[in-house]
Amino acid sequence: MTERLLIGSGNPGKQREYRELLAGLDLELLLPTDLVPVPSEPAETGATFAENASHKARAYAAAGGLRAVADDSGLEVDALRGAPGLRSRRFFGDDATAPERNEKLLALLDGVEQRGARFVCVTALASPDGRALLFDGEVRGEIGFAPRGEQGFGYDPLFIIAGDGRTMAELPADEKHRISHRGLAVAKLRAFLAEEPR
Numbered sequence: 449m450t451e452r453l454l455i456g457s458g459n460p461g462k463q464r465e466y467r468e469l470l471a472g473l474d475l476e477l478l479l480p481t482d483l484v485p486v487p488s489e490p491a492e493t494g495a496t497f498a499e500n501a502s503h504k505a506r507a508y509a510a511a512g513g514l515r516a517v518a519d520d521s522g523l524e525v526d527a528l529r530g531a532p533g534l535r536s537r538r539f540f541g542d543d544a545t546a547p548e549r550n551e552k553l554l555a556l557l558d559g560v561e562q563r564g565a566r567f568v569c570v571t572a573l574a575s576p577d578g579r580a581l582l583f584d585g586e587v588r589g590e591i592g593f594a595p596r597g598e599q600g601f602g603y604d605p606l607f608i609i610a611g612d613g614r615t616m617a618e619l620p621a622d623e624k625h626r627i628s629h630r631g632l633a634v635a636k637l638r639a640f641l642a643e644e645p646r
Contacts, residue, residue, distance in 0.1 A: 452476045456508030456518030458489045461601035462630075466517065469625055469634040473641055480508065487511035492520060497534065497570040498582055505574035513576050517637065521569035521629060523603045525553070525591060527560045536603070550595055550606050563591040567607060567616075567629035571637050581640065585632025600624065 453475045455466045467477055480487050490507035494500040500520035508516035522536035532539030532553070540552040557563060566588050574580040588610040595605035597617025604616035609627065616624060625631040 450474050450476050452478055452514050454478045454480070454483070454508050454512045454514055454516035456480065456490075456504050456516040459601075462519070465625070465630055466634065468621060469631060470638060470641075473638065475641070478512070478514075480511075483512050490518075492534070494520070494534075497522065497568055498572075498584075500534070501570040501572035501582065502574065502580045505572035505580055506578055509574040509576045510578075515573060515575050517571060517573050519569050519571040519630065519633065521567065523607065524566050524568060525557070526564040527557060527562055546602055547595075550603060553591065553603065553606060554593070557591055565589055565591050565607065567603075569629035569633040571630070571633040573637055573640070583633045583636035583640070585629040585634075585636070587627060587629045587632070 451474065453470075455463055455477055457463055457466070458480060463479055470477060487508060490504045492500040492504070494503055497520040501518055504518035504520065505516050508518055520534070522533050524530040524533050540549045544552070566586055569585045571583045572580045573583070589608050590610070591606050592608045592615060595617070596615045597605050597619075599619060599621065600617040607616045608614065609616065616628060
């Protein structure tokens with residue numbers, strides 16, 4: 449029997465990636481906009497990626513009465529002591545666009561030679577009863593000196609993958625899904641869902 453699973457995110461980029469990453473499983477993937485009433489996006493008030501992912505997944509599962517998957521992810525730059533980190537999307541202001549955030553990050557790193565960074569993702573699968581399972585992924589790299597590539601979203605055009613030389617935004621979707629922080633976390637979720645007794 450096909451299970452209905454709610455993708456707990458209002459971010460179109462994340463929604464697209466989850467649809468691609470979970471394709472082929474016996475799931476009917478729903479978005480928050482498929483629910484009536486449409487739930488509001490839960491606030492990210494946790495002190496860790498895991499706390500935020502769990503909180504969001506539980507809130508969406510409770511609102512929809514079905515299991516939900518949600519994540520929290522971010523970019524941690526070594527020279528900035530882990531910033532933008534938990535506040536990656538809002539670090540440069542709530543209304544900053546992705547290109548503006550990238551420009552401001554480059555300005556902060558002006559003159560910095562050691563540009564090591566990592567993308568982190570924690571994905572939570574929550575049930576309406578409040579239980580949640582966590583799956584994580586991480587990819588190391590460095591921040592480039594200018595945006596490159598047209599794929600992806602967020603900081604992808606600046607993040608050069610360790611040992612590869614390309615930015616996340618230069619990768620075709622299928623390749624990105626194999627090595628990205630979200631791809632690695634969702635691969636663990638996918639393996640769990642595929643093995644789970646029905």
